[in-house]
Amino acid sequence: MLPFSTAFLQKSVVRKSVIAWTLALSVVASPVLYSSTSYAATTVVAExxxxxxxxxxxxxxxxxxxxxxxxxxxxxxxxxxxxxxxxxxxxxxxxxxxxxxxxxxxxxxxxxxxxxxxxxxxxxxxxxxxxxxxxxxxxxxxxxxxxxxxxxxxxxxxxxxxxxxxxxxxxxxxxxxxxxxxxxxxxxxxxxxxxxxxxxxxxxxxxxxxxxxxxxxKGQYKHYLGYTSDDDIYAKLQDAYNTSRLIQAPELQELANKALEENLVTGYNVKDSRYEANFIDSLSLNYGHDDIKHAVQLIGLLRSEGISAKVQFEPKTSAFIYLKEWGEPKSTEDYHVSQIANGNYIANAKEYDLAFEFANTADKNKFQKVILAYAKKDSEDQKGLIYSSWWQPLYYSQTAIKDYDVISNNKITQGNYYVQSFSLKEKSAEVAAGFKALDPSLKVDSYQFWVDVPFFNYLNGDSK
Structure with a gap:
């Protein structure tokens, strides 16, 4: 749900590339290939x-x-x-x-x-x-x-x-x-x-x-792998990640790729709403990343800080423009590239969101303090952070929370799938108009939510 791939966002900073903030798009598509074993783990554990x-x-x-x-x-x-x-x-x-x-x-x-x-x-x-x-x-x-x-x-x-x-x-x-x-x-x-x-x-x-x-x-209650305090939560998390695949939606991605080529957006993400946690908004946060080792260490970090929360793994695929001057890209099972007319590429990378539902609002509020202390990069080669910490971590709440900033989500839904765009509040109408120009039949649902300050700063053009 980033302006472009979260992996690309962090790597672009390492390359010292100055990437202007623009519109953010996330297209949800056909079901991610999740094994029945991993998804069965989303039922509530007996303990x-x-x-x-x-x-x-x-x-x-x-x-x-x-x-x-x-x-x-x-x-x-x-x-x-x-x-x-x-x-x-x-x-x-x-x-x-x-x-x-x-x-x-x-x-x-x-x-x-x-x-x-x-x-x-x-x-x-x-x-x-x-x-x-x-x-x-x-x-x-x-x-x-x-x-x-x-x-x-x-x-x-x-x-x-x-x-x-x-x-x-x-x-x-x-x-x-x-x-x-x-x-x-x-x-x-x-x-x-x-x-x-x-x-x-x-x-x-x-x-x-x-x-x-x-x-x-009926499968209409909350969906989650387990709790941060569960002994087997790491295995379940690994299974969920290892069995997820790049999500493919040819029709929707064709529209999104056109938006990329025309510079209407700098990237988009693909998700399937059937993996959403359905947590209570006032108690929950979503956290995005691309590396499973980071997720494992994040769970351990929360445990060490005495924070217990339900955890759901929500797979997503991020797409962004890969510039030809960066060298010849290589496609893998979790990273796919396709060349476009101007010689650049559109890259698709496997990522995920972790949805957390905390026991109380105090723990939800404490989450940011923990992230800023141990999972937010502020300098090159910084010590004392968990693996693959980012300059601009992304975590957000659907309800108001102190010391977070407000941005907009512009969402397009089609069955179990949806297209959404994160943008500054004042750019919300522009995001919707850009996609309506490509397809006048699109209906965009725009609403506001609360995001961490580093990501808000990124939307304002801050590369770190």
């Missing part, structure tokens, strides 16, 4: 089970969902649709008690279309009971077919953990409760709410935890 309070914070931050005591079926249906980001496609469902003019109609229709809500009666004002909440959650989590494979003996074994006798339930509801237990959709902390009568009202903690669990099963 750090998600707490009810963390689910509550996530739901409030992302969707403005706050569960109250005595929740109704209608509100639960609305919360499920909101959290899963479901909208009706046909909007032609018919309910006996929720007409098309009802405020709940769209949510109910979306759940109906996705097999979460069945039948024509919604009972929107009826108080929700704990078991019904689980029945909805099983379908929302995509476990319905698995549930209906359960024979009576298997149901009985699972329900024994809840002190419920299968005879007290229908075959289907027994299977749905059983699969919720066996799959882990229903954490042990919630078992006690189901042992009483079916009319037992669920607490806000019960509902928030269940909603969070559904998001986990």
């Amino acid at each position: 750090h089970a998600v707490s009810a309070s963390e689910y509550s914070q996530f739901l409030q931050s992302k969707f403005n969902i706050s569960v109250a005591n005595g929740i109704s079926r209608g509100q639960y249906i609305q919360d499920l649709a909101t959290a899963l980001q479901l909208s009706p496609e046909k909007s032609d469902a018919t309910f006996t008690d929720v007409p098309s003019s009802h405020k709940l109609y769209k949510a109910a229709t979306a759940l109906y279309e996705n097999g979460i809500l069945s039948g024509t009666t919604v009972h929107p004002n009826q108080k929700l009971d704990a078991r019904s909440a689980v029945y909805f959650a099983v379908k929302a989590a995509g476990l319905k077919e698995l549930a209906y494979t359960y024979p009576p003996a298997k149901v009985k074994t699972a329900l024994a953990k809840l002190n419920i006798k299968p005879a007290s339930l229908s075959t289907q509801t027994g299977q749905e409760l059983a699969v919720a237990v066996d799959s882990g959709l229903l954490p042990k902390s919630l078992y006690s709410a189901l042992t009483a009568s079916q009319s037992n009202a669920p607490s806000p903690v019960f509902i928030e935890t269940l909603l969070g669990q559904v998001l986990q099963f």
